[in-house]
Amino acid sequence: MTILIIYAHSNKDSLNHAILENVMKGLKEAKRKFELIDLYAEKFDPVLVIDKQHKPRDLIHDPYTEKYRKKIEQADQLIFIYPIWWYGVPAILKGFFDRVFVSGFAYQHKGKFPKGLLKNKSAWVIYTIDAPSLFIRLFRKNVEWIVVRDYILKFCGIKNIKRTRLTFVKHSTYKSRQKWLQKIYQLAKVI
Template sequence: MSTLIIYAHPNKKSFNHAILENVMKGLKDANRQFDVIDLYTEKFDPILVIDEEHKRRDLINDPYTAEYRNKIEEADKLILIYPIWWFGVPAILKGFFDRVFVSGFAFKYDGKLPQGLLKNKSAWVIYTLDSPSFYIDWLRRNAEWTVVRDSILKFCGIKKIKRTRLTSLKYSTNEKRQQWLQKIYQMAKNI
């Protein structure tokens, strides 16, 4: 059993990076095998090219994304760590979904109906927002969450999905941030 962390934040001094460090520490302390895909450090190219030479149906054979598909295939648990910007995932992570979670690998169509192919996996999604929770829940109706949960992960067959949402980050105290990091460490350790 192994875990794959998919991390999307460009700043190594960010709170998201502290989250990553605490998740890794918790997994290490639990003697859990894991790998990390740091999309910014790896300079992942999020641009999906579709033209005469590059067909959407051939994305499963793209050599650029083969290593990422292999890592996902080998993992039983995915952990996604990212900030919410403009009520969505960072563009680099969206491009990762577009280029890696492709037909024939993450899903296929059985007639007109989609069938998820990543059924044997679970996911833990950890994300941060500067917005307060009441604003997200009431005015935005959790749009930042439903797209990732329903339109990507569940669509691809991942049904067991846990969420850790950290809101009002911009206005949080250092004490509150330390509490969050300790909780995340414990959750990672108890996976």
């Protein structure tokens, strides 16, 4: 099984970067093959251009995103690591979905209903959020999770999706962060 990590955080001193390091450490220890797409390090261009020269139906032929589609095709499992900002994924990751998970590659329209084309893949979504869990469950209805899980990954055919959400990050202690990182490391070893 090959694993593709898609990482979206610009700060190398962040908790998200420590999560990435622990995921990679766990995968290496388990002798798992993986590849990393660090969207900020690669300076991925998230801007989707649709105009007379750039039509939605042609996105599957975009040479800029071809290498990303190939990496996703070759992977059995996708791991997404990112923070929640304004109750959504960072713009660079949203742009990655917009430009890479395109019609003809990630899904296709058949009749009235779309059909996901990434059916043989699984996903592990790891994200951080400053809000407390109770607030998210009561007032935000896990919108940050529902969008990624249901409206992107499941829409594209990925059904086996697990989530690790780290909440109330802004008010977390060093000790709680170390526990989170150890948990992530252990989960990565048995993925």
